[in-house]
Amino acid sequence: SAVISQKPSRDICQRGTSLTIQCQVDSQVTMMFWYRQQPGQSLTLIATANQGSEATYESGFVIDKFPISRPNLTFSTLTVSNMSPEDSSIYLCSAEWTRRGETQYFGPGTRLLVL
Amino acid sequence: AQKITQTQPGMFVQEKEAVTLDCTYDTSDPSYGLFWYKQPSSGEMIFLIYQGSYDQQNATEGRYSLNFQKARKSANLVISASQLGDSAMYFCAMRITGANSKLTFGKGITLSVRP
Numbered sequence: 001s002a003v004i005s006q007k008p009s010r011d012i013c014q015r016g017t018s019l020t021i022q023c024q025v026d027s028q029v030t031m032m033f034w035y036r037q038q039p040g041q042s043l044t045l046i047a048t049a050n051q052g053s054e055a056t057y058e059s060g061f062v063i064d065k066f067p068i069s070r071p072n073l074t075f076s077t078l079t080v081s082n083m084s085p086e087d088s089s090i091y092l093c094s095a096e097w098t099r100r101g102e103t104q105y106f107g108p109g110t111r112l113l114v115l
Numbered sequence: 116a117q118k119i120t121q122t123q124p125g126m127f128v129q130e131k132e133a134v135t136l137d138c139t140y141d142t143s144d145p146s147y148g149l150f151w152y153k154q155p156s157s158g159e160m161i162f163l164i165y166q167g168s169y170d171q172q173n174a175t176e177g178r179y180s181l182n183f184q185k186a187r188k189s190a191n192l193v194i195s196a197s198q199l200g201d202s203a204m205y206f207c208a209m210r211i212t213g214a215n216s217k218l219t220f221g222k223g224i225t226l227s228v229r230p
Contacts, residue, residue: 043220
């Protein structure tokens with residue numbers, strides 16, 4: 001199975017501040033994804049991050065609120081900007097390797113609480 | 116657009132017994148993949164099993180098997196010999212085969228294993 005790490009694993013932040021979440025994968029991958037999981041809910045895709053191009057955002061998510069970087073084939077960051085309590089969620093990154101089929105493997109997640 | 120339905124609100128099973136978690140899906144595309152993920156209280160998403168729409172046999176991975184009934188559009192997860200560590204949320208997901216296709220998740224099912 002793939003190895004995907006995320007930092008931080010959890011954080012408590014004040015409203016109006018920003019938090020950057022890092023995602024590192026163990027081998028080069030073309031597609032990385034960022035998801036949000038609000039309390040008691042399922043996963044919702046925020047955006048797809050391909051190396052060398054702008055991230056593709058899903059409906060309801062905008063770059064100003066969730067800027068994403070993908071500087072190389074093993075790393076990505078998601079920033080949650082100008083946070084409000086409604087941003088309290090688990091944020092998960094995932095990656096998909098062609099040689100491993102179409103399965104997406106997930107990182108351990110970042111638990112964010114905004115006060 | 117594809118849709119995943121998980122309607123069981125919560126499931127309880129006695130340790131060492133088998134349990135079936137239901138999942139139905141809806142798509143008009145003939146080529147797709149079905150996935151099950153486990154999410155323990157720690158928040159990580161753990162890939163369990165994959166079934167392709169053209170696979171002739173039901174997928175199995177250790178104690179996990181997928182009861183794939185294509186005509187009924189169901190992809191139920193069977194866990195044999197339940198263990199206390201199986202207590203978690205379980206998510207069914209689907210993805211249409213092809214580039215830029217997204218993973219769609221169901222709402223999830225809570226499984227509690229009783230000693």
